[in-house]
Amino acid sequence: MIKQDILLEIGLEEMPARFVTQSMNQLGEKVRKFLTEQNIEHGDVQLYSTPRRLAVIVKDAAEAQADVNEEAKGPAKKIAQSEDGEWSKAAIGFAKGQGMSVDDIFFKEVNGVEYAHVNKFVKGRQTAELLPALKDVALSLTFGKNMRWGSSEIRYVRPIKWVIALFGKEVIPFEMAGVQSGNETKGHRFLGTTASVADASSYQETLKKQFVIASPDERRSMILEGLKTLEQENSWIIPVDESLLEEVNNLVEYPTALAGSFNEEFLALPEEVLITSMKEHQRYFPVKNAEGTLLPYFVTVRNGNNHAMVKVARGNEKVLRARLADADFFYKEDQKADIDDLLKKLEKIVYHEKIGTLSEKVARIRRIASALGVLTNASEDVKASTDRAAQICKFDLVTLMVYEFPELQGVMGEKYARQKGEKEEVAVAVNEHYKPRFAEDTVPSTETGALVSLADKLDTITACFAVGIIPTGSQDPYALRRQAAGVVQTMMEHEWNVPLADVIQVAVEEVLKDNIGGKEADTLHEELTAFFALRVKHILQEKGIRYDIIDAVLAKNSGTLKETDEAASVLMKHKEDAGFKETMEALSRVVNISKKAEGNRDVDPALFENEAEKQLYSAYAALESAWQQVDSMNARYELLARLKPMIEQYFENTMVMAEDEKVKQNRLAFMSRLAAYILEFADVPAVMVK
Secondary structure: OOEEEEEEEEEEOOOOHHHHHHHHHHHHHHHHHHHHHOOOOOOOEEEEEEOOEEEEEEEEEEOEOOOEEEEEEEEEHHHHEOOOOOEOHHHHHHHHHOOOOHHHOEEEEEOOEEEEEEEEEEOOOEHHHHHHHHHHHHHOOOOOOOEOOOOOOOOEOOOEEEEEEEEOOEEOOOEEOOEEOEOEEEOOOOOOOEEEOOOHHHHHHHHHOOOOOOOHHHHHHHHHHHHHHHHHHHOOEOOOOHHHHHHHHOOOOOEEEEEEEOOHHHHHOOHHHHHHHHHHHHOOEEEEOOOOOEEEEEEEEEEOOOOOHHHHHHHHHHHHHHHHHHHHHHHHHHOOOOHHHHHHHHHHOEEEOOOEEHHHHHHHHHHHHHHHHHHOOOOHHHHHHHHHHHHHOOHHHHOHHHHHOHHHOOHHHHHHHHHOOOOHHHHHHHHHOOOOOOOOOOOOOOHHHHHHHHHHHHHHHHHHHHOOOOOEOOEOOOOHHHHHHHHHHHHHHHOOOOOHHHHHHHHHHHHHHOOOOOOOHHHHHHHHHHHHHHHHHHHHHHOOOOHHHHHHHHOOOOOOHHHHHHHHHHHHHHOOOOOHHHHHHHHHHHHHHHOOOOOOOOOOHHHOOOHHHHHHHHHHHHHHHHHOOOOOHHHHHHHHHOOHHHHHHHHHHOOOOOOOHHHHHHHHHHHHHHHHHHHHHOOHHHOOOO
């Protein structure tokens, strides 16, 4: 069978850089799915993209679908045929629907019942007949933000300007958003022209002649090679931020790296300010020396060739100079302001219309942080530092620098606090309280920073829940899930022996003191508990903990996040041990039958009737004595595991639900007491033991 390549290119106005890669990958996935559904055999699927195009090349696509011999199933024999062998209307309709006659029907048993079947031959359709449906594939792409243009009802990331659709050398005919498919592409906006593409194999080379590098990997290599050349020529170190590299790569079609400089006097600014000005606002790469000191140079990537590079560099220098001059002014003006004056400005800034001002939020953060300090048994010095850090944690939000560069919130707060004479741990906490800022970020390293971080995040989450702002599906505009995960991660890594429920209770009490929302405390606490439980579950899943073990440790009667984390790890470690299954089964029997106990009765050993009861009770007494003395969840697991043979002997020789009511209730009370320790470790019946 003859095989030919498929080329689909969607030409667009410039897309936002953040959409390019994900849109390219999405197009590839949808084309693969389409070919699979259409039963079109093919080879590799190659993806291409620039800011102005999304493209896919499918290698070696079959000329036609493969012919298929398939067996079609129809009605049961008792419906298809009468006792005298006459065909029913159902059988006749089934055969006709398959393009066959009743003479082609045969019967085949399926799960003990005979059904009518026919063998039918399906001739594969020509691929060229099917490919116009690629229009629907292209239009099915989804984007983070869409737009409409002209009179078209189509919503797309940007207006569609041209479409290439080729099967071999032949155009695949269709119209998309008023644009007819063809074989012409657009070159670089300033350096290229319109060009015809003969077939998929000539696609990349045709675009290169028009100053377009269609492969994002090739453009990336060109950028890195350009940076490496500048490093070698000038003895520089150019740190490569992968997110910046990805963004720059999706901003250009023909990358050329070049360097520029700025006045050395700007090096007096904090390094974070200089780097933020270059990276976040201008998409420049900063330059350092071998010792890691920032130098008065930058590297940018031009969307074009190396023509008039000096002029281009001067233009970029002019733009950056203005940015840095503004930053220098902001920095000097901020240093003139007192922290107390800045804090007063927070009174006029509304955090949320239903929640209050930033000043009111800071007051709650102080109260929550103070209560958390008591719960965690923090030292008096830490409590004092925590209170001051909580009091000033948001002051930099009203500085000129953070107003202009929001990315520097916390960073500038730490620097300004240090300059204003605040204690070092207070200054560090002002920055750290935003941690973790994103999924892979670290938690606050200091106890003070961790306490203020928890207080801030707990206040945000609790206040939002109180006024009905609750994440649903993919909607989470206030990043409450991320903040809740930050709370859980921080408590786990600092190993605080404080139940999450107590932490939530503190936040609920302090938020409701300010009359935020109209929910009852119990309702709010219940909602938050369920919300945080999902975050704990997600974090444990990321650690590779099995889902049933996660359910078991989350369902236990009490405990801290540290204990929950440890218990999950212990069960994962022991799940492959010989005897693990039997241990879980023995402990589960105790837990399950303990549910029949009534009230909290005392256990009377005098009512024991056999040696197995006495031995298990003796082991229980030893467990009770040792339980609080052990210092790890692994040690507690070992204590419980040692009970297995005695529990097995107990149930083999003891009828818990005895006819004598006193004996029965005594045995149930004993099971209830023992089960309480088991459930303090984990809800073991939830652990799968297959």
